[in-house]
Amino acid sequence: MATRRPVEKLSRRAGVELGLKGARQVAGKSGRIRRPYPPGQQGRAGQQGRRRKRDSDYLLQLREKQKVQWFYGVAAGQLARYFDASRRRPDATGEELLSQLEQRLDNVVYRLGFAGTRAQARQFVSHGHVLVNGTRVNRSSYEVRPGDAISIKPGSAVEPLVRDAISLGFRVPPWLNVDQRALTGTMVHRPQRSEIDVPADENRVVEFFAKY
Numbered sequence: 153m154a155t156r157r158p159v160e161k162l163s164r165r166a167g168v169e170l171g172l173k174g175a176r177q178v179a180g181k182s183g184r185i186r187r188p189y190p191p192g193q194q195g196r197a198g199q200q201g202r203r204r205k206r207d208s209d210y211l212l213q214l215r216e217k218q219k220v221q222w223f224y225g226v227a228a229g230q231l232a233r234y235f236d237a238s239r240r241r242p243d244a245t246g247e248e249l250l251s252q253l254e255q256r257l258d259n260v261v262y263r264l265g266f267a268g269t270r271a272q273a274r275q276f277v278s279h280g281h282v283l284v285n286g287t288r289v290n291r292s293s294y295e296v297r298p299g300d301a302i303s304i305k306p307g308s309a310v311e312p313l314v315r316d317a318i319s320l321g322f323r324v325p326p327w328l329n330v331d332q333r334a335l336t337g338t339m340v341h342r343p344q345r346s347e348i349d350v351p352a353d354e355n356r357v358v359e360f361f362a363k364y
Contacts, residue, residue, distance in 0.1 A: 170223050170351065171269060213360035219352035224253045225270045230293070235361040246354030247345045254327075254343040257282065258292035260302055264330045264337040268317040281308045296339050304335040311335070325349075 207215075221231050238248035253259065258274040261282055267273035274292045276282055282289060283303045284296065296302065304314050318332045325347050330337040 170219070209359075213356045216352045216354075216356035217360045220250075220253070220350065220354070220357050223350055223352065224256070224259060225274065226253070226256075232361060235358070239358075246358045249357065250345065250348050250350060250354055251343050252295070254348055255296050255339075256292060257284065257289060257294040257296055257302070260296045260328070260337075260339065263322075263325055263328055264302065265318050265320070265322045265324055265332060266304060266314045266335065266337075268320055272313070272317070276304075276310055276314075279310075281305050281310045298339050298341050300339050302337045302339070 217231070221228060224231075226234070234249055234252050235245070238252055239245045241248050243251075254263070258270055258277050261267050261273040261276060262270045267276055277292045277294075278290050280288050280290050281304060283301075283305055284294065285301050286303075288305065304311060308314075314335060324330050324337075325343065327339065327341050327343040327347050328337055329340055
């Protein structure tokens with residue numbers, strides 16, 4: 153999902169860290185940490201000045217949908233299509249939705265620690281620097297499956313950037329195996345809900361889409 157707005161404002165607006173600025177987040181300098189209030193407010197005084205009112209169910213559901221959308225960097229229409237696919241499968245719709253988003257190639261590259269952000273991972277994929285089972289794949293939404301091997305193209309110009317990302321020390325989830333020295337990784341199994349750290353309530357996302 154291409155966005156021209158300052159991405160750190162999305163984390164501030166969502167009220168949670170969305171991982172949109174890898175190095176700054178690790179260094180404790182992300183916009184949400186420095187200014188832990190929504191854009192347009194002036195710190196505590198701005199927060200106290202707001203009228204307190206109970207948010208509607210729709211607004212709560214919309215916020216959770218936006219968190220998932222911004223976290224994974226997908227467009228609203230893409231997220232709706234993932235939802236449609238997930239509700240046709242036997243597993244719980246919300247869990248299936250997150251599992252499908254986690255299996256996107258750009259997300260897998262990020263989860264392996266090969267990129268500092270999902271946006272950077274998308275760039276690596278779209279520019280042809282990522283291989284799946286030895287074949288170049290330049291589609292960020294490509295669904296990685298258990299047993300697939302993901303690697304950075306040997307001799308790629310982005311290797312220094314990949315090494316920089318690895319130095320950030322992001323935790324690699326248990327559904328992936330990685331050899332960061334060789335810049336290769338493998339999907340061991342489909343991600344389970346307990347293995348997905350997403351700062352959103354997927355059940356409210358399901359409620360949002362179920363109305364349409």
